[in-house]
Amino acid sequence: MTLDALRLEVPDILEDSESCSQRLVEQLAQTRQLPPEGALQALLSLLFRLNRSGMTLLERQRSLQNFSDEYRVQVARLSPGQLPSALFVKLCGELAIGFKRLLLQMLHGRQPSRQHLAWCLYMAQYFLSQSMLRQYQLYQEPPPGQWRDSHLLYWLGEHEHCLDETVSAAFLPQPACTLRGLYQQLLLLALSNPFHLNDNEAPQLYSALANHATMPRLLAWDEDDDAPGLMVDLSTALPCQPFEHLPRSEAHYLRRFELGPLLVALNEPTPLQSVEEQRLLERVRQHWLGRQQRRHERTEQEGECQMVVGLNAIHAQLLEQRPPHCSTRIVDGSPGGARLLCNLDQGAQLPVGQLVLLLPASGTPLLALIRWRHQNSQGLHLGLRYLKGLPRPVWLRRAPSAQTHPGVMQSTPVQGGGWHHGLWLPHGQFVEGENLWLQLHNVHNQTILPLPPANLTSASVVRYPLRLA
Numbered sequence: 001m002t003l004d005a006l007r008l009e010v011p012d013i014l015e016d017s018e019s020c021s022q023r024l025v026e027q028l029a030q031t032r033q034l035p036p037e038g039a040l041q042a043l044l045s046l047l048f049r050l051n052r053s054g055m056t057l058l059e060r061q062r063s064l065q066n067f068s069d070e071y072r073v074q075v076a077r078l079s080p081g082q083l084p085s086a087l088f089v090k091l092c093g094e095l096a097i098g099f100k101r102l103l104l105q106m107l108h109g110r111q112p113s114r115q116h117l118a119w120c121l122y123m124a125q126y127f128l129s130q131s132m133l134r135q136y137q138l139y140q141e142p143p144p145g146q147w148r149d150s151h152l153l154y155w156l157g158e159h160e161h162c163l164d165e166t167v168s169a170a171f172l173p174q175p176a177c178t179l180r181g182l183y184q185q186l187l188l189l190a191l192s193n194p195f196h197l198n199d200n201e202a203p204q205l206y207s208a209l210a211n212h213a214t215m216p217r218l219l220a221w222d223e224d225d226d227a228p229g230l231m232v233d234l235s236t237a238l239p240c241q242p243f244e245h246l247p248r249s250e251a252h253y254l255r256r257f258e259l260g261p262l263l264v265a266l267n268e269p270t271p272l273q274s275v276e277e278q279r280l281l282e283r284v285r286q287h288w289l290g291r292q293q294r295r296h297e298r299t300e301q302e303g304e305c306q307m308v309v310g311l312n313a314i315h316a317q318l319l320e321q322r323p324p325h326c327s328t329r330i331v332d333g334s335p336g337g338a339r340l341l342c343n344l345d346q347g348a349q350l351p352v353g354q355l356v357l358l359l360p361a362s363g364t365p366l367l368a369l370i371r372w373r374h375q376n377s378q379g380l381h382l383g384l385r386y387l388k389g390l391p392r393p394v395w396l397r398r399a400p401s402a403q404t405h406p407g408v409m410q411s412t413p414v415q416g417g418g419w420h421h422g423l424w425l426p427h428g429q430f431v432e433g434e435n436l437w438l439q440l441h442n443v444h445n446q447t448i449l450p451l452p453p454a455n456l457t458s459a460s461v462v463r464y465p466l467r468l469a
Contacts, residue, residue: 007152008100009145014052024050024063028070036077040087043070047094057105064098068123071095075172081200084134092131093146099124100149103156118157118165122179125153126169129186129206133173136194137202139347139373139380144237151234154183154218164214173207176214185213187232187257190239192284195372195383198459199351201280208277211270215261221254230257230288259288301333305340306359309349311426311461314357314367315406318393319441325359326350331381337368340382347373347380353458355408355424356384357391367391367410369458388412389422396425397437400446405429409440410463421466427459 024046031042047067055063074088103120106112112120128150132142157163163180176182188209194202218232230240235253266281306325308314313323326349328340338358342350350356352373358366372383389412395404410422423438430436432453437446449466456463 008104008149010097010101010104011052013054015049015054025066028066031070032073036074037085037087039077040074040085040091043067043074044087044091044094047091047098051094051097051101057102057109060098060102060105064095064102064123067095067098072171083200084137089131089134089138092127092134096124096127096131096146096149099127103153114160114162115165117160118162118179119167121153121157121160121162122165122167122169122182125150125179125182125186126171126175128153129175129182132186133189133202133206136189136197137200139195139375141374141376147237147239150183150186151232151236154179155234157183173203174210175206176210178214180218181210181214184216184218184257185209187240188213188216188262188288191230191288193287193372195374196352197284198353204277205280205284208273208281211273212262212265212281215265217258217261218255219258221251221256230259231255232257263288301330301338303330303361304328305330305361307340308357308359309354311355311408311424312406314355314391314408315393317357317359317365318391318408328382335386337371337383337385340384341378342380342382344375344380347375350380350382351459353460355458355461358384365391367408369456369461387422389420393441394423395439396430397439397446398434400437402437404439407438409466422455423464423466424461425464427457427462 027046028043031039031046034042050060050063050067071091074091078084078088099120103117103124106117106120128146132146132150135142154163157179164178166177167179168177169175176185185206189202189206192205194205197205221231232240232255233249233253234255235249240257263285266285270278305328307328308317308323309326316323326342326346328342328346331339331341333339350370350373352370354370356368356370358368360366367387367389368384369387370382371385374381374383387410389410392409392411394407394409396407397404405425408424410424412420412422414420430451432451434451435448436451437448439446452464452466454462455465
């Protein structure tokens, strides 16, 4: 078997183009007058029909260029921090289908120029990458067929010697400007443990990778090279994996993903990159090197559990004020954490980095931090990291008689006597060095303390180490 463009996933042709192509520009203009969800639905209906209609190469290319313009309009409508809807993800997938069909028409017709072929391969890969990016953003696993097609598009570009043809594409979030860079941008995103990212960090990481994605190289497989590293098998539906995790296919399907140039470049000044992007790249690079190891053995565990979500609700629970609880099910656990299964409609209040308090049927409550999310047909899976110690409610004031702010004290005994304390506060509420008055529950006196540098920060909460007399 050899890699073949005919393996690209495209739907069958169901009708001719005459009824589909007439008035298309006018219909697309009308969609701009609709509200966002209505516009997406109308665009998706038009594109769905076009992708299943017989058209000449020139007709299809012009139509897809028009749809690409409408896609930019839809991206511009997404407000900062807004998660994409299911319709938007489907639109990205249908645009990828359109450009894959256009590519097949090119390959089955006259010999296209290298620049023309590079552009079509790039556009198909771009919309595939957008569909996969948006699914990662929603903590969903992309379908296996999208990885197969992505590998195949790279292989075609390699075979046709157009991996490094520059393509100008004014899209957001920013893509790399060559097919090689675009494909490797997607590989690096998948390697970055996207289910551990905070809400809306996936598009930010995708943009941050754009200027670095051409630096790694996919090298031909050499059986004598036994150095540890990453491998891509172009015949599978998997992204990049460590050597030992993939079954060995025929050598001509295998590529070594050499990250050396990228790892060097990340240590160099990048004035055009924001501080947030630099920190994000630094945070995920450990995953590229395969360093994420389990510290505790996981065991299967089944049981219903109640959960209190958010610092304010935890504070109220510790005061026995009975705030709203969230029903969930423990699927497996370890001394260091657990995996929970929740209803999908609970996802809005359970972002990565949220502080929660588990209330098991028996035993003491457990403070935990949400480390990752994954969404599938079963529901919303949450990975929790347990925060060892006794949680206690506290109050903070900026002056002895000023407004109170709730906090949670996490206290852990130290071998030989004494305690380690961690003060949990909402992210962004106070700043390092600020003088605060701290009052414990059932204690009338207040302790003044300068807020030290944080030792754990998430998008929702911050923990400050404290020394109390």
